[in-house]
Amino acid sequence: MNTKKRSLNVVYQIYPRSFRDSNGDGVGDIPGVIEKIDYLKWLGVDTVWFNPFFTSPQKDLGYDISNFTDISPEYGTMGDFDLMLEELHRQGIKVILDLVLNHTSVEHPWFKESASSRDNPRREWYIWRDGKKPGGKKPPNNWRAATGGPAWKYFANTDQWVYFHFLPFEVDLNYRNLEVKNTMLNVMRFWLNKGVDGFRLDFLHAIYEDEELRNNPFSWRLFPSDKSVAMLFDSHKYDLNLPDTIAFARELREVVDEYQPRRFLVGEVFGDIEQTCQYCGPENTGLNMVFLFEFTSTAFKPRRYARIIRRIEECFPSPNTPTYVFSNHDRVRFITRLSNNEEKVKLAATMQMTLRGVPFIYYGEEIGIPNVNFKLKNSQDPIGKKYAWSPISQIPGVGFSLSRDGCRTPMQWTDGPNAGFCKDGVEPWLKISNSYRKKNVAAEMKMSHSLLNIYRSLIRLRKTVPAIAIGGFEFIDLSGQDKRCLAYRRYYEDNEIHVYLNFSRKKVKFTPVLPIGNYHILFSTRDRNNELSEDGKNIELGSYEGIVLDTVEGKESDL
Ligand code: NOJ
Ligand code: CA
Numbered sequence: 001m002n003t004k005k006r007s008l009n010v011v012y013q014i015y016p017r018s019f020r021d022s023n024g025d026g027v028g029d030i031p032g033v034i035e036k037i038d039y040l041k042w043l044g045v046d047t048v049w050f051n052p053f054f055t056s057p058q059k060d061l062g063y064d065i066s067n068f069t070d071i072s073p074e075y076g077t078m079g080d081f082d083l084m085l086e087e088l089h090r091q092g093i094k095v096i097l098d099l100v101l102n103h104t105s106v107e108h109p110w111f112k113e114s115a116s117s118r119d120n121p122r123r124e125w126y127i128w129r130d131g132k133k134p135g136g137k138k139p140p141n142n143w144r145a146a147t148g149g150p151a152w153k154y155f156a157n158t159d160q161w162v163y164f165h166f167l168p169f170e171v172d173l174n175y176r177n178l179e180v181k182n183t184m185l186n187v188m189r190f191w192l193n194k195g196v197d198g199f200r201l202d203f204l205h206a207i208y209e210d211e212e213l214r215n216n217p218f219s220w221r222l223f224p225s226d227k228s229v230a231m232l233f234d235s236h237k238y239d240l241n242l243p244d245t246i247a248f249a250r251e252l253r254e255v256v257d258e259y260q261p262r263r264f265l266v267g268e269v270f271g272d273i274e275q276t277c278q279y280c281g282p283e284n285t286g287l288n289m290v291f292l293f294e295f296t297s298t299a300f301k302p303r304r305y306a307r308i309i310r311r312i313e314e315c316f317p318s319p320n321t322p323t324y325v326f327s328n329h330d331r332v333r334f335i336t337r338l339s340n341n342e343e344k345v346k347l348a349a350t351m352q353m354t355l356r357g358v359p360f361i362y363y364g365e366e367i368g369i370p371n372v373n374f375k376l377k378n379s380q381d382p383i384g385k386k387y388a389w390s391p392i393s394q395i396p397g398v399g400f401s402l403s404r405d406g407c408r409t410p411m412q413w414t415d416g417p418n419a420g421f422c423k424d425g426v427e428p429w430l431k432i433s434n435s436y437r438k439k440n441v442a443a444e445m446k447m448s449h450s451l452l453n454i455y456r457s458l459i460r461l462r463k464t465v466p467a468i469a470i471g472g473f474e475f476i477d478l479s480g481q482d483k484r485c486l487a488y489r490r491y492y493e494d495n496e497i498h499v500y501l502n503f504s505r506k507k508v509k510f511t512p513v514l515p516i517g518n519y520h521i522l523f524s525t526r527d528r529n530n531e532l533s534e535d536g537k538n539i540e541l542g543s544y545e546g547i548v549l550d551t552v553e554g555k556e557s558d559l
Contacts, residue, residue, distance in 0.1 A: 008046065008047045008094065008264060008289075008358045009046045009047070009358070009462055009463060009469060010044070010045045010046055010047070010353070010358070010359050010361065010459050010462060010463075011045065011046075011047040011048070011049055011096065011266075011358060011359070011360045011361070012040065012043070012045035012047070012048050012049070012360075012361050012363065013048075013049045013051070013328060013329070013360055013361065013362045013363060014033060014048055014049070014050050014051070014363050015028075015051045015329050015362075015363060015408055016028050016029065016030065016032075016033065016050055016051060016053045016062075016075055017051075017061060017062070017075075017408070017429060018363070018408055018409060018410045018411055018421070018429075018430065019032055019033055019036065019363060019410075019411050019421075020032030020033065020035055020036050020411065020413070020420075020421060020422075021410075021421060021422035021423075021426070021428070022034075022035060024422060024423045024426050025074065025426070026422055026426050026427050026428045026429045027074045027075075027429050028075075028410070028411075028421070029074065029075045029076050029080075030053065030071070030075050030076035030080040030081055030084050031076055031080055031084075033050075033084055034080070034083060034084050034087055037084075037087055037088060037091055037093070039441065040088075040091070040093055041091045041093070042445075042456070043366065043452075043455070043456055043459060044456060044459040044460055044463060045093065045361065045459060046092065046093060046094060046463075047093065047094040047095075047096060047197065048088065048093055048094070048095055048096065049096040049097075049098065049200050049266075049360070050095070050096070050097060050098060051098050051329055052065065052097075052098045052100060052202075053071055053072055053075035053076075053081075054067060054068055054069075054070065054071065054072060055067035055070045055071065055072050056072050056105060057105055057107045057169075058072070058074075059105070059167075059169050059382055060166075060167060060169070060170060060382050061380070061381070061408075062098075063098075063100055063170065063202060064103075064104075064105035064106075064107070064167075064169055064170050065100055065104055065105055065108065066104070066105045066107040066108045066109070067108070068100075068104075068184075068187040068190075069187060069190050069191075081194075082194070085194065085195060085196065089195065094197035094198070094264075095196050095197050096196070096197060096198045096199060096200055096264065096266070097191055097196050097198075097199055097200070098199070098200050098202055099187070099188065099191075099199040099200065099201055099202065100202040100203070101173070101184050101201060101202070101204065101207060102165065102172055102173065102202060102203040102204070102206045102207055103164065103165070103166065103170040103171055103172050103173060103203070104170070104171060104173060105169060105170065106168075106169045106170075106171055107169075110122055110125055111125075111126060111171055114126045114128075115155055115157070115158070115162070116157075117157075117158060118158050118160070124174060124177045125173060125174055125177055125179070125180050126162055126163070126171050126172065126173065126174055127162065127163035127172055127174050127209065127213075128158070128160045128161070128162050128163075129152075129160060129161055129163070129213065130159075130160055130161070131152075131154065131160075131161055136159060137154075139151075139152035139154075139161055140152060140161055140213060141213050141214070141215050141216075142215045142216060142234070143163070143213075143215075143216055143234065143236075143238070143239050144216075144232050144233075144234040145164060145165060145166060145167070145168075146165055146166050146224075146231070147166055147167055147382075147383055147386060148232055148386070151163055151164055151165060151239070152164075153168045153171075163209065165203065165206045165239065165240075166203065166206075167382055167383075167386075169382075172206065172209070175207050175208055175244075175248065176208070176211065185251075185252075185255050188252070188255050188256070189255065189258075192255075192256065192258075192259050192263060196263075197263055197264060198256065198263045198264030198265055198266070198288070199256075199264075199265055199266070200266050200267075200268065201252070201265060201266070201267045201268060201287070202268055203268060204245065204249065204267040204268060204269050204279070204287075205229070205240050205241045205245060205267075205268075205269040205270055205271060205276075206239065206240055206245075207242075207244075207245045207248055208242040208244035208245045208248065209238065209239050209242070210238035210239065210242065213238070214238045215238075216234050216235050216236055216237050216238050216239065217235045217237055218233060218234075218235065219231075219233055219234060219235040219236075220233070221233070223400075224270070224400070225297070226270075226272070226293045226294050226296070226297055227272045228271070228272060229241065229270050229271050240270070240271070241269070241270075241271050241275055246278050246279055246281075246286070249265075249267065249279045249280075249281065249286035249287045250281055250285055250286045252265055252286075252287070253265060253281070253285060253286055253287065253288075264288045264289070265287045265288050265289070266287065266288060266289040266290065266291065266323065267279050267287040267289070267290040267291070268290075268291055269290050269291070270293075273292065273294070273311050273312060273315045273316075274315055276290045276292070277290070277315040277316055277320065280316070280320045283319060284319045284320050284321075288321065289320075289321050289322075289323050289358060290323065291323050291325055291328075291360070292312055292316075292322055292323050292324065292325060292357075293325055293331075294308040294312075295308065295324060295325060295326050295348075295352070296325060296326060296327055296328075296331045296334070296337075296399045297331075297399040300337075300338055300344060300348070300503065301503065302483070302484065302485055302486040302501070302503045303483065305351065305486060305503075306475065306486055309355065309475075309488075310475075312357070313356070313473060316357070318472075321356075321357055321358055322355070322356065322357030322358075323357055323358050323359075323360060324352045324355055324357050324358070324359050324360070325359075325360045326348065326352065326360075326362070326365060327362045327365060327399075327407065328360070328362050328407075329362070329404060329407060329408055330400075330404055330407075331399045331400065331401075331407060332371050332394065332399050332400065332401050332406070332407060333362075333364075333365070333369060333370055333371040333406070333407045334348070334362075334365055335365070335368050335369070335370050336370045336371040337399060340368075340370055341544075342368055342451050343525070343543065343544040344544055345365075345368060345451060346451060346454045346525040346544070346546065347501055347502070347503065347525055347544045347545070347546045349451075349454060349455055349458055350454075350458060350499070350501060350523070350525055350546035350548065351486065351499070351501055351546065353455075353458035353459065353461065353462050353468075354458075354461075354462070354468050354488075354490065354497075354499045354548060355473065355488075356471070356472070356473040356490065359462075361455070362407075363411055364409075364411055364412065365455075366451065366452050366455040366456075367412060367439050367440065367441060367444050367450075367451060367452050368435070368439050368451045369409065369411075369412060369433055369435065369439060370433060370435055371401070371406040371407050372405070372406045372409050372430075372431065372433045373393070373406060374393075374403055374405045374406055374430075374431070376388045376389075376390060376393050376402060376403055379403040379405055380405050380429070380430060381403045381404040381405050381408075383402060383403065383404060384402055384403025384404070384405060387402045387403075390402055405430055408430060409430050409431065409432055409433050410422070410428050410429075410430060410432050411441075412432065412433065412435070412436040412439055412440040412441065413440055413441050413442065414440050414441070414442045414443075415436060415437045415438075415440050415442070415443060418432060419432045419436035419440055420440070420441075420442070448527075449525075449526070449527055454525060457523060458523065461522060461523055461548065465495065465497060465522065465550075466492040466493070466495050467490040467491050467492040467495040467496055467497045468490050468497060468548075469492075470492055471490040471491045471492030471495065471496075471497075472490065472491050472492070473488060473489075473490055474488060474489050474491075475487070475488050476488055476489055476498060476500075476513055478510060481508060481510050484502060484503055484504040484506070484508050485500065485501060485502050485503065485504075485508055485510070485541070486500075486501045486503065487499060487500045487501065489513075495550075496550075496551045497522065497548055497549060497550055497551065498512065498513065498514075498519070498548075498549045498551060499546070499547070499548050499549075500512070500539065500541060500546070500547050500549070501541075501545075501546040502541035502542070502543070502544060502545050502546070503544070504543070504544075505543050505544065506543065507540055507541065507542055507543065508540070508541050509538050509539070509540045509541075510538060510539060511537065511538050511539075512538075512539050512549075514551055514552075516532060516533045516536055516537060516539070517552075518551050518552045519532055519549040519550070519551060519552075520549065520550040520551075520552075521547060521548075521549060521550075522548045522549060522550050523547065523548040524545065524546070524547045524548075525544070525545055525546045525547075526542055526545050528547075532547075532549075
């Protein structure tokens with residue numbers, strides 16, 4: 001296959017704390033990942049994104065960083081990291097690190113200095129302001145933190161407030177200070193010099209704030225959504241997605257473009273698709289990609305999916321690359337949103353793996369780990385702790401839970417003690433899902449149509465079929481059947497494939513665009529014995545079945 005145009009193919013997200021504990025402290029670690037490289041190779045993923053394992057007090061489980069260029073001891077040493085990078089690269093697997101540019105921990109020496117006095121040389125590294133008059137005992141403006149409540153914390157020693165977008169122990173860096181900006185660009189270079197292949201950029205949309213710190217207009221929105229950053233009655237007009245932040249994306253791209261072979265940036269930016277695509281810039285001169293979270297919250301309906309795909313295709317035409325994400329370490333697990341129905345997950349995975357764009361698989365998604373219900377008062381997650389008083393723990397419909405512990409439970413390797421995540425007798429940092437006796441890697445590897453083997457086959461398909469990996473995309477009109485089904489073609493040079501997906505429990509029958517004889521089955525979520533049609537004319541799809549068909553006729557790619 002011509003791989004020149006290829007970027008990332010399939011990204012697998014590892015939450016290091018929950019992947020594999022090698023030293024018996026109940027916390028997953030880097031040597032544990034090294035033990036599982038064979039699995040990643042077997043699964044076929046070509047890139048791994050790691051949630052942060054840098055030095056941190058772990059109040060936000062690694063996103064509160066106190067040293068950006070070292071490894072937190074519970075995860076291992078820099079030597080372990082170097083070894084892991086080398087081993088992954090030896091297996092042809094790229095490494096993406098999680099870069100938290102927006103904020104530091106309050107335990108970071110920079111912040112401790114900054115907070116110590118008004119005239120400390122690092123004072124301007126963070127955003128300090130006097131409170132509102134009279135008396136200065138009210139926050140400087142009306143901005144709300146993403147987790148609720150005012151986005152300002154008062155420090156009595158200097159009688160000023162400091163700004164944070166997310167949680168009070170994660171304080172925002174001030175990017176209007178050039179020293180801050182250059183220091184953080186050098187953090188990037190530190191890891192790039194080590195050979196990492198790119199970064200996932202945490203909360204990139206929050207980098208710059210309005211210089212005058214103007215009050216945000218009111219919004220009627222209570223809950224966040226993938227269409228708008230407004231939430232908790234705050235429009236976030238002056239603290240998120242500022243033009244300066246969008247311009248900064250291009251500066252970040254210039255840094256990674258200093259390096260060969262090619263490196264990648266994928267941004268976590270919230271807003272509607274029209275807004276987030278600006279981060280990729282004209283002709284993809286900004287971030288290589290941004291996360292598109294629409295699939296994490298939409299209903300399991302073909303028309304809904306079709307609408308999202310259409311908008312994504314309009315906003316991210318080539319040379320931009322869309323991303324397709326079903327869940328991550330912040331969202332309710334995908335299979336739980338689909339009523340724990342594996343057949344639905346197989347179908348959705350077929351769609352995810354055959355669309356134009358990079359699929360992201362969240363560890364455990366491939367074996368069907370469900371969300372686990374934890375009591376908020378026992379939460380490890382700081383959001384769960386903050387809302388420990390709340391009678392509800394899930395926000396219906398939007399794929400969010402007030403504690404993110406439920407989607408972060410340990411990986412299930414076997415049906416043995418602690419699901420093979422840590423040694424017998426060790427208490428894992430989070431309770432393992434009871435599902436592990438049936439849903440585990442060892443068991444699913446042995447079953448031919450297990451969810452795991454379906455994922456593996458789809459990954460292989462993506463790798464070997466150019467039309468899927470790098471081809472163009474077009475919907476197929478199913479006239480009349482589109483309430484239940486979705487169909488599209490992917491094409492590259494003389495390679496064209498057709499994908500037909502049945503989103504209903506009932507069987508569906510339809511006439512495909514080409515005569516049956518022009519098709520060859522590449523993949524089905526079911527065991528079909530290679531038979532496509534009973535009557536030689538129509539295709540019948542079983543309940544929640546997805547099929548991928550190779551065609552004899554081809555079409556020129558527009559890429
Ligand atoms: C977004 C990350 O995905 C989330 O896990 C984290 O808590 C916040 N950013 C703060 O860094
Ligand atoms: Ca450990």
